[in-house]
Amino acid sequence: MDDTRRDFEGRSALVTGAASGIGAACAQALAARGAAKLFLNDIDAGGLDGLALGRSEVVPIIGSVADPLLWADLEEDLAGLDHAIVNAGIGAGGALMELDLAAWRRVMEVNLDGSFLTLSTAMRAMRGKGGSAVVISSTTGLKPVPGIGPYGVSKAAVAHMARIAAVEGAAQNIRVNAIAPGGVDTAIWDSSEDFKRSVEAHGREATLKAMAKTTPSGRFASSAEMAETILFLLSDAAANVTGHVMVSDGGYTL
Incomplete structure (x- = not known):
């Protein structure tokens, strides 16, 4: 870049879920804009290795964000952290009445518990010096979308968590915001069997275009576009912005 x-x-x-999609785009943008040290988390070690990050020092963190031991081991190393992007998440499908508790908990463990562990650890690392964090929510946390209940609920929860954290962090000069993307072309769609069948039949571009018909802009965003907005919220240009949930959805929630 x-x-x-x-x-x-x-x-x-610190960037979680950094091996692909929005996380990878954020890591690359941070490196391009001068970040000296990047703590990059993912369960995909190969994906992290494949990132081109210039001169930035990279500290790979391989493991699940939902593992409290991972964060306990990292706490000392993260001391003095400037910024955090709380991005790691997984998707799930199925109507609420048909889901079992195990499927519900699998999503909540990563998307909600993992985001809490990430954000709380990052804020402690910023304590005494200040910093900023952005939590990745979703328009599905604002607008009810059938068939993805656990995902939507988890994203509504992390958006509110960011607002609470903003109030609590203000005295420490720690800003916390959230972003609620609409449709973005990332690998998370690949977990959907319906999406995979459509891609096999029509191709990825045609599938995404068809999905974007409910979005006024008529298209899904790229991960790089999302990274631009996230880095704005993270940067000094947004020094007076905290506790905000920024919607970036091409008009989907209108």
């Missing part, structure tokens, strides 16, 4: 902006020069940042 060619970027003349250096607004993260010399800073450190």
Whole structure:
């Protein structure tokens, strides 16, 4: 990524779910804009290895964000952290009346519990010096969408968690915001059997275009576009913005 902006020069940042999609785009944008040290988490070690991150020092963190021992081991290393992007998440399908508790808990464990562990650890690492964090929510946490109940509920919860964290962190000069993307072309869709069947029959581009018919802009966003908005919220350009849930959805929630 060619970027003349250096607004993260010399800073450190934590990104979860960094091996692909929005997380990878954020890691690449941070590196391009001068970040000195990147703590990158994912369960996909190969995906992290494949990122091109220039001169930034990279500390890979392999494991689930839902593992409290992972965060306990990292706490000392993260001391003095400047920024955090709480991004790791998984999707799930099925009507609420048909889901069992195990399927519900599998999503909540990563999307909600993992986000709590990530954010609380990052805020402790920023305590005494200040910093900023962005939590990745979703428009499905704002607008009811049938068939993805656990995902939508978890994303509604993390958005509110970000607002509570913003109030609690203000005295420590820690800003916390959330972003609620609409449709984005990421690998999370690949967990849907309906999506995979459509891709096999029509191709990925045609499938995404058909899905975007309910979005006024008529398209899904790219991960790089989402990264631009996330880094704005993370940066000093948004120094007076905290506790905000920014919707970036091409008009989907209108």
